[in-house]
Amino acid sequence: MSKVLLETVGLCKHFGDNKAVDGLSIRFRAGRVHTILGENGCGKSTTLKMLAGVHPPTFGSILRNGKNVEFKSPRDSRDNGIAIIFQELSLCNNLTVAENIFANNEPHRFGVIDSKKIISDAEGILNKYHIPISAEVKVGSLSMAQRQLVEIAKGLSYPSDVVIFDEPTSSLSDSEVEILFNIISELKSENKAIIYVSHKMAEIMRISDDITVMRDGQYIDTVDKAETSIDPLITMMVGREMSDIYPSKNESASEIGDLVLSVKSLTNPNAFHNVSFDLHAGEVVGFFGLVGAGRSDVMNALFGMLPYEGEILIKGKKVAIETPIIAIENGIAFVTENRKEEGLVLDHSVHINCNLASFERIATRGLINERAEVSQTEESIKRMNIRVQNRHQSVGALSGGNQQKIVLAKWLERQPDILILDEPTRGVDVGAKYEIYSIIRELTEKGTAVILVSSELPEVMNMSDRLFVMREKKLVKEFKTKGLTQDKVMVYATGVDSND
Amino acid sequence: MIKSFFREYAGILGGLLILCLVSSFLSEYFWSVNNVTNIILQTSIVAIVAFGMTYAILLAGIDLSVGSIVALTGLVLVIGLTNGLPFGLMLPMALLVAVFCGFSNGFITTWLGVHPFIVTMSFMGIWRGVAMLTSDGQAVSLYDNAPFEYIFNGYLFGIPFPIIILLSMIALNHFVLSKTTFGRRVYIVGGNPEAAAYSGINVSKTTIYSYMITGLMAGVGGVMLASRMFSAQPTAANGMELDAIAACVLGGTSLTGGRGTIIGTLIGALIIAVLSNVMSLMNVDFFVSLIVKGVVILIAVGIDVYKNKRKST
Numbered sequence: 154m155s156k157v158l159l160e161t162v163g164l165c166k167h168f169g170d171n172k173a174v175d176g177l178s179i180r181f182r183a184g185r186v187h188t189i190l191g192e193n194g195c196g197k198s199t200t201l202k203m204l205a206g207v208h209p210p211t212f213g214s215i216l217r218n219g220k221n222v223e224f225k226s227p228r229d230s231r232d233n234g235i236a237i238i239f240q241e242l243s244l245c246n247n248l249t250v251a252e253n254i255f256a257n258n259e260p261h262r263f264g265v266i267d268s269k270k271i272i273s274d275a276e277g278i279l280n281k282y283h284i285p286i287s288a289e290v291k292v293g294s295l296s297m298a299q300r301q302l303v304e305i306a307k308g309l310s311y312p313s314d315v316v317i318f319d320e321p322t323s324s325l326s327d328s329e330v331e332i333l334f335n336i337i338s339e340l341k342s343e344n345k346a347i348i349y350v351s352h353k354m355a356e357i358m359r360i361s362d363d364i365t366v367m368r369d370g371q372y373i374d375t376v377d378k379a380e381t382s383i384d385p386l387i388t389m390m391v392g393r394e395m396s397d398i399y400p401s402k403n404e405s406a407s408e409i410g411d412l413v414l415s416v417k418s419l420t421n422p423n424a425f426h427n428v429s430f431d432l433h434a435g436e437v438v439g440f441f442g443l444v445g446a447g448r449s450d451v452m453n454a455l456f457g458m459l460p461y462e463g464e465i466l467i468k469g470k471k472v473a474i475e476t477p478i479i480a481i482e483n484g485i486a487f488v489t490e491n492r493k494e495e496g497l498v499l500d501h502s503v504h505i506n507c508n509l510a511s512f513e514r515i516a517t518r519g520l521i522n523e524r525a526e527v528s529q530t531e532e533s534i535k536r537m538n539i540r541v542q543n544r545h546q547s548v549g550a551l552s553g554g555n556q557q558k559i560v561l562a563k564w565l566e567r568q569p570d571i572l573i574l575d576e577p578t579r580g581v582d583v584g585a586k587y588e589i590y591s592i593i594r595e596l597t598e599k600g601t602a603v604i605l606v607s608s609e610l611p612e613v614m615n616m617s618d619r620l621f622v623m624r625e626k627k628l629v630k631e632f633k634t635k636g637l638t639q640d641k642v643m644v645y646a647t648g649v650d651s652n653d
Numbered sequence: 654m655i656k657s658f659f660r661e662y663a664g665i666l667g668g669l670l671i672l673c674l675v676s677s678f679l680s681e682y683f684w685s686v687n688n689v690t691n692i693i694l695q696t697s698i699v700a701i702v703a704f705g706m707t708y709a710i711l712l713a714g715i716d717l718s719v720g721s722i723v724a725l726t727g728l729v730l731v732i733g734l735t736n737g738l739p740f741g742l743m744l745p746m747a748l749l750v751a752v753f754c755g756f757s758n759g760f761i762t763t764w765l766g767v768h769p770f771i772v773t774m775s776f777m778g779i780w781r782g783v784a785m786l787t788s789d790g791q792a793v794s795l796y797d798n799a800p801f802e803y804i805f806n807g808y809l810f811g812i813p814f815p816i817i818i819l820l821s822m823i824a825l826n827h828f829v830l831s832k833t834t835f836g837r838r839v840y841i842v843g844g845n846p847e848a849a850a851y852s853g854i855n856v857s858k859t860t861i862y863s864y865m866i867t868g869l870m871a872g873v874g875g876v877m878l879a880s881r882m883f884s885a886q887p888t889a890a891n892g893m894e895l896d897a898i899a900a901c902v903l904g905g906t907s908l909t910g911g912r913g914t915i916i917g918t919l920i921g922a923l924i925i926a927v928l929s930n931v932m933s934l935m936n937v938d939f940f941v942s943l944i945v946k947g948v949v950i951l952i953a954v955g956i957d958v959y960k961n962k963r964k965s966t
Contacts, residue, residue, distance in 0.1 A: 458850075476855075477850060478855060494847050494848070495847045496851065497848055498844035498848055498849075499845070500911050505837075505841070512834060512837055519834050519835065520833055521833060521834060521836075
């Protein structure tokens with residue numbers, strides 16, 4: 154066994170009565186990728202924050218090379234050779250890649266920043282880890298995925314032998330994920346310990362050596378990747394058997410209903426061209442495509458957030474959807490891909506957010522109907538299994554899965570005819586995913602028509618009845634999902650035949 | 654209900670209480686009926702203007718033009734009355750002018766998509782200039798107009814009428830913000846305008862209505878101020894916007910929007926008023942009192958930031 158570089162012994166973090174992490178003991182070894190796995194709210198983010206010196210532990214200790222260390226600030230942790238790459242970006246868009254990599258750590262001569270050295274040093278790091286980005290471009294001109302890679306380069310600019318990645322692939326496309334995995338294997342060969350946190354089971358199985366499972370703040374087990382597989386890991390994570398990741402469809406209730414939405418040659422010159430499709434009551438229609446294919450723009454147009462040419466017919470009637478208000482009045486609900494920016498008021502309570510789209514409707518003559526709202530909120534919390542202390546808690550403090558359930562709850566309270574879901578399970582753990590899928594099934598059985606936009610191919614293929622593929626701002630193909638294989642879909646999504 | 658009230662305002666209420674306690678030691682005159690009435694009378698105008706400001710700040714905005722609106726409203730009222738127009742016509746006219754001023758702020762802010770700081774700063778100059786022009790820069794006095802004088806100097810059931818106005822403005826604004834769908838919209842738009850739009854809330858309309866209320870409250874303040882001075886002065890209420898903002902901030906209204914209440918603003922205004930009052934009772938130099946007020950605001954804001962930080966970790 155290789156050397157233990159970092160170890161936690163009985164690590165605990167309590168916030169009042171809430172035991173976020175309770176007695177965690179893990180050993181991180183040199184030259185191994187150690188994944189921490191668990192549902193949202195299981196305590197893995199808190200664990201990382203303790204290792205990063207953001208939160209001091211309540212009890213327990215952190216051992217670095219066998220010696221007890223205490224991190225009072227992120228700086229302490231960094232000075233101890235621990236590099237952390239957080240999910241949230243901390244880059245300045247108005248500065249160049251090189252300036253960002255060395256922000257607050259600039260090489261200088263005679264008290265003046267050495268601008269040549271910054272660029273050459275940055276290029277050194279970018280080249281070493283094969284990141285195909287120029288050191289001299291402004292970060293603002295890069296895509297989100299490229300920025301994530303810059304963030305990684307910034308983390309690696311400090312001397313370190315423990316590198317922590319917190320969900321690094323959440324905004325990366327496939328080609329950049331490959332770059333990241335190359336970086337990780339490079340770090341492995343340098344005999345560093347890598348701590349990795351992610352929700353994506355496939356990539357965890359690909360790159361991990363050791364996997365530690367956490368649940369409700371408790372340590373469950375550490376297993377060798379070679380001796381396990383996805384199913385037992387998920388069982389450990391959620392604490393119950395989960396025969397399938399996708400709830401099966403109730404075949405007897407799968408009658409497709411009436412036509413509810415008909416879109417005819419929808420065009421926005423900047424965003425999408427000539428998009429036509431139909432949607433029936435009780436069916437799920439999937440939209441798949443690579444990032445930038447125009448899927449979200451079509452949905453924004455259907456919801457009145459983007460101007461369009463062409464026709465939208467709802468239940469056979471032509472409707473000009475110029476604002477979200479018109480869309481909502483016509484029974485459309487839209488769960489956008491950015492719940493924090495567009496779905497929720499993070500500062501406000503669970504109660505306010507659950508009623509965000511319906512408080513107006515249950516009000517009488519402009520007066521808030523407090524009692525009806527409260528019962529609606531309590532019902533949603535129960536029905537959607539939203540884990541909160543009480544309805545007054547602010548939603549900013551909740552996990553991604555719980556936040557997403559609140560966005561769903563806010564729309565379901567209006568009982569929409571057409572529900573548009575854009576990346577509904579992004580940043581959501583396996584358990585909450587299953588619950589969200591179950592809600593979709595339940596809704597379609599009651600006759601709701603669902604549009605499901607997703608970048609996760611297995612998700613759209615398993616959940617949809619029909620699947621549309623978009624490429625370069627156009628609808629290129631319609632599939633029936635029964636018997637469909639991923640290869641066929643990818644051919645249309647990328648425009649490249651994989652057999653070529 | 655009462656319990657949650659005290660929990661919510663524990664910090665500033667405690668501050669106000671300590672301030673009153675210290676004041677009562679510093680000056681035996683402090684708790685006299687006359688002095689307490691005086692404090693409330695003095696704060697009534699700023700407090701009402703600050704209630705209006707609360708709407709703007711709840712939207713993560715600001716209204717720097719309220720001082721100018723106060724002056725302009727007073728002038729419209731007094732000039733109309735001196736020209737023999739009836740009070741029953743001129744009062745609504747004056748308030749309508751104030752609402753229009755607020756509408757201009759809200760409309761141009763949403764139409765141009767510029768930060769309200771810029772828009773209301775411009776209107777601060779514009780309305781002040783209009784006030785100066787209409788009055789030739791001179792104060793316009795008005796005596797022997799009974800209803801006009803009654804506003805700030807009358808009594809109803811033995812209570813000074815301005816206190817009645819203050820109480821009704823507290824009740825009205827508290828009701829609007831906490832019980833109506835419009836109030837809910839203000840909080841949501843201020844908390845996250847994107848999410849508000851995606852939830853089917855008309856953000857522009859909410860913004861414009863809010864600034865109209867801000868204007869209206871400045872108008873009420875303007876009418877009261879004119880009555881108090883028996884005249885309208887084009888230079889009146891210069892800098893009042895800063896007192897109003899200070900009251901909001903002291904009262905816990907977040908400048909980033911979405912958080913704050915009328916009761917908080919009221920307590921904030923009272924803290925400033927008590928502070929000014931006790932310093933004048935003790936003959937503290939006016940220049941020193943400015944410094945003290947500034948320091949107190951910084952401390953209060955510091956405590957608030959510290960509390961929120963602790964809550965969020």
